[in-house]
Amino acid sequence: MAKEKSNKKEKKDAKQRKEKSVSATAAAKSRSKQPETAEVLSSKLQYQGPLFSVFSDHIVEPNGVECTRDVVRHGGSVVILAVDDSQSKRDPMIVMERQYRHAAGQYIWELPAGKIDGDESRLAAAKRELIEETGYRAKKWSPLVRYFASPGFLGEWMQIFLAEGLTLGDARPEEDERIDLYLISLSEVLRLIDAGAILDGKTLIGVQFYARNRKQKTKS
Structure with missing residues (x-):
């Protein structure tokens, strides 16, 4: 009897999930007829x-x-997830920065990032920022993910690039930048995220998106 009740409950829950999915699809189709911008x-x-x-x-x-x-x-910003897998393919090193952020009132762990200068492309800005802040150059570049940081009031969206095949040169930080540079394994960065030690949004999104994609590729 208990098993029969459990089966009925599962069927009822499945039906409700399906109805919600159908209603969400219908709502999306209805909204698609509305203008997209204000x-x-x-x-x-x-x-x-x-x-x-x-x-x-x-x-x-x-x-x-x-x-x-x-x-x-804002004129726009770019983020760089720079990966060095020369020592380990399974657990590559991630280029991380630690610097003081006055708005947050604390030191922050984060990925290299910076604003777009003038009419330069996002990719050109990413390559320049990686060199300026870290000294690294990358042989392979690919867009990873883009996102709106705070769409309630901020019009800017940020593009995260994956940079691979790293070689180290001289950094050229701006006068007001005091950046501590680190190479940290992906597993350790994920551990720091789980421990609440990394609070920067672009870093949380970029690293976890990258880790999820790696996991899916490994399964396939």
């Missing part, structure tokens, strides 16, 4: 700085909501 009724510059600008936009969102949103506009 109608901007007015936009006022509130702050202009060397790194970013802040605008107050009066808009009508695709769902019909009329409101004012404060938006931080």
